[in-house]
Amino acid sequence: MEINGKTRVCGLIGNPVEHTMSPVIHNTLAGRLGHDLVYVPFPVGPGRVSEAVAGADALGVLGLNVTVPYKSEVMDCLKELDPLARDIGAVNTLVRTKGGYKGYNTDMEGLYRALLSEGVPIEGQEIILLGAGGAARAVAYLCAVKGASKVYMLNRTLSRAEEAAAEVNGRTDRQTVIPMLIDDYAAIPDGEYLTIQGTSVGLAPHADEAVITDDAFYRKVRTGFDLIYSPWETKFMRLVRAQGRPAYNGLKMLLYQGIIAYELWNGVHVADEDAQAVYEKLREHIGQSGTDRND
Numbered sequence: 001m002e003i004n005g006k007t008r009v010c011g012l013i014g015n016p017v018e019h020t021m022s023p024v025i026h027n028t029l030a031g032r033l034g035h036d037l038v039y040v041p042f043p044v045g046p047g048r049v050s051e052a053v054a055g056a057d058a059l060g061v062l063g064l065n066v067t068v069p070y071k072s073e074v075m076d077c078l079k080e081l082d083p084l085a086r087d088i089g090a091v092n093t094l095v096r097t098k099g100g101y102k103g104y105n106t107d108m109e110g111l112y113r114a115l116l117s118e119g120v121p122i123e124g125q126e127i128i129l130l131g132a133g134g135a136a137r138a139v140a141y142l143c144a145v146k147g148a149s150k151v152y153m154l155n156r157t158l159s160r161a162e163e164a165a166a167e168v169n170g171r172t173d174r175q176t177v178i179p180m181l182i183d184d185y186a187a188i189p190d191g192e193y194l195t196i197q198g199t200s201v202g203l204a205p206h207a208d209e210a211v212i213t214d215d216a217f218y219r220k221v222r223t224g225f226d227l228i229y230s231p232w233e234t235k236f237m238r239l240v241r242a243q244g245r246p247a248y249n250g251l252k253m254l255l256y257q258g259i260i261a262y263e264l265w266n267g268v269h270v271a272d273e274d275a276q277a278v279y280e281k282l283r284e285h286i287g288q289s290g291t292d293r294n295d
């Protein structure tokens with residue numbers, strides 16, 4: 001694209017930002033939709049987030065994504081907070097408004113849209129969630145808000161799952177989340193569950209690990225969804241597929257968190273065919289073009 005005097009700027013703040021795929025998402029969308037917009041990564045050093053946000057506002061930067069380690073810290077630098085982001089306690093998208101930025105969490109809406117795009121509902125479902133860290137807590141909250149009937153939250157450290165469950169159940173005023181020790185998975189009633197892998201286990205370089213490896217557990221999985229997308233197929237996904245069930249990685253979640261941010265910045269709706277084109281670009285970028293195993 002040609003940059004001119006009217007080109008609008010969006011970007012990413014975090015530390016580090018060198019390996020981000022967000023520019024692929026946003027610059028591809030801008031190109032396809034004919035928007036005069038560029039998206040660039042901005043590495044921000046420790047303790048400089050508020051300066052970065054104020055500076056971006058002064059420069060008229062239309063929108064920012066926020067990544068590790070600033071998703072909580074940035075909340076103190078905003079003019080306004082979307083209620084979902086406030087309740088989750090993490091912001092990954094800033095939209096410039098008059099007088100400052102408004103913060104959103106499109107990670108969780110992104111997960112929701114990714115599940116929808118695969119035809120996997122949350123409402124009325126009983127769900128197994130592995131993990132109780134920052135990411136899994138947000139997933140538990142999303143599931144509760146979107147009407148899951150139960151979420152069995154399994155974690156290595158029970159106290160962390162108990163705290164997360166109390167927080168989510170308290171906020172939603174329903175006892176949706178049931179905290180459990182991960183080793184007690186046999187106590188989950190027989191059934192077929194949407195199972196979301198929200199721990200950091202399975203991430204490269206520990207690609208050959210999963211928090212549960214027992215086939216008896218995987219017979220309870222109707223659909224597996226891993227938040228990780230590197231490696232492309234995690235050990236968790238392999239174990240789900242070994243039972244003949246579909247398993248998805250986190251790339252569509254990454255895709256849709258970006259698409260929702262782009263929609264907020266530009267006031268547009270991104271059509272399915274554009275989303276699909278961006279998804280193909282992301283797959284090319286990580287060397288995984290071709291057909292999906294579930295296709």
Ligand code: ATR
Nearest residue numbers: 131132133134135136155156157160199200201211
């Ligand atoms: P994130 O922000 O990515 O969620 P986190 O808050 O550090 O990262 O959470 C990591 C999650 O992975 C936690 O659920 C953690 O379990 P604990 O709460 O018991 O620490 C889980 N996890 C990490 N390494 C693990 C391992 N080797 N075995 C089991 N669970 C593990």
